[in-house]
Amino acid sequence: MGLLEAQAALAGKTAIVVGGCGEIQGRAITLALARAGVHVAACDKHADAVEAIGPEVAALGVRLLAQHADAAEPDQLDAFYDRVAAEFGAADILVNVVGEVERNLFTATTRARNARDIRLNYGYVIDSCRRAIPLLQASGNGGSIINFTTIEAHRGAATYAVYAGAKAAVTNFSRALAVELGGAKIRVNCIAPDTSPARMSNAGLYPQDFERMTALGPDVLDEALKIYVPLKEAPPVEAIVDGVLFLASDLSRFVTGQTLHIDGGTSAALGFLDWPVDSFMPAPLAGAMARLKG
Ligand SMILES: NC(=O)c1ccc[n+]([C@@H]2O[C@H](COP(=O)([O-])OP(=O)(O)OC[C@H]3O[C@@H](n4cnc5c(N)ncnc54)[C@H](O)[C@@H]3O)[C@@H](O)[C@H]2O)c1
Numbered sequence: 001m002g003l004l005e006a007q008a009a010l011a012g013k014t015a016i017v018v019g020g021c022g023e024i025q026g027r028a029i030t031l032a033l034a035r036a037g038v039h040v041a042a043c044d045k046h047a048d049a050v051e052a053i054g055p056e057v058a059a060l061g062v063r064l065l066a067q068h069a070d071a072a073e074p075d076q077l078d079a080f081y082d083r084v085a086a087e088f089g090a091a092d093i094l095v096n097v098v099g100e101v102e103r104n105l106f107t108a109t110t111r112a113r114n115a116r117d118i119r120l121n122y123g124y125v126i127d128s129c130r131r132a133i134p135l136l137q138a139s140g141n142g143g144s145i146i147n148f149t150t151i152e153a154h155r156g157a158a159t160y161a162v163y164a165g166a167k168a169a170v171t172n173f174s175r176a177l178a179v180e181l182g183g184a185k186i187r188v189n190c191i192a193p194d195t196s197p198a199r200m201s202n203a204g205l206y207p208q209d210f211e212r213m214t215a216l217g218p219d220v221l222d223e224a225l226k227i228y229v230p231l232k233e234a235p236p237v238e239a240i241v242d243g244v245l246f247l248a249s250d251l252s253r254f255v256t257g258q259t260l261h262i263d264g265g266t267s268a269a270l271g272f273l274d275w276p277v278d279s280f281m282p283a284p285l286a287g288a289m290a291r292l293k294g
Contacts, residue, residue, distance in 0.1 A: 008249035011037030014091045019098035021049040026097045032241045034060040043069035043080040071098045071124040081131035090138035093248045094145045101163040101204040121166035142185025151194040178257030187256035194263035195234040230265030
């Protein structure tokens, strides 16, 4: 084991990952934790993904409890936690990955859809923390809770108002919990992505916009991201996973109540774009306006 791995002290710990088997972020987080020697209890709403991840984690030589559960359903989340408590008895790390967005003008939303958005972006996080904290306390070594928020919790995200509000609630819930649990050495932090690959970020666009973007091709998307992202590309899934490993590990042992923005700098830019002709400005100047006219 290298010095960095030794300082991270992840090997032998146990993690709970809510939304930890499906494609992209959830699956990548579970596999990265397993590669670091962490035993994992993961639930996911995609039954095929729950089945498929078993042999992959087993090959890494750590324990896995994988259960089919929809985080939107309190009974299913409770059943998952009942099994984690019975089979693991204690845990060191909790990662709440699940989050869902559907783009819509607020005036076009329904009460049912808004209730679902609040449940899937905030409500289940509260329930998951409530069930996980006794398990973290049972480890006797403190712990680390990592909640997924979004850049939209930090700006006025028109057409994502309910999602933005629910994620902002997670941000401040996490901050308050960090203070409350400090004496137990349980740290609570958030990760706020922006444009990372995910099924959900595609679902978060209007279908016609997604189709038009796809038709324009990956080169045009790359050029557009150079305007928007200060680091000139969308953070890959691995960048998000590295953030999870950092916050889960002893490398961040004095970090609590914080949000890690893994977004290539978009939250720092806060609207300053790198226009092709005009360079950095929040609003387009003559060069970009001439292009629009042309
Ligand atoms: N990808 C981005 O650009 C981006 C941007 C901002 C915020 N986020 C946040 O990051 C988190 C991950 O989202 P993503 O779309 O990037 O990841 P994803 O779709 O790659 O991962 C989400 C995981 O949760 C599982 N899942 C989804 N709904 C579930 C449910 N109801 N019950 C149980 N499991 C469920 C999926 O199978 C998957 O494993 C979310 O909280 C999201 O709000 C992502």
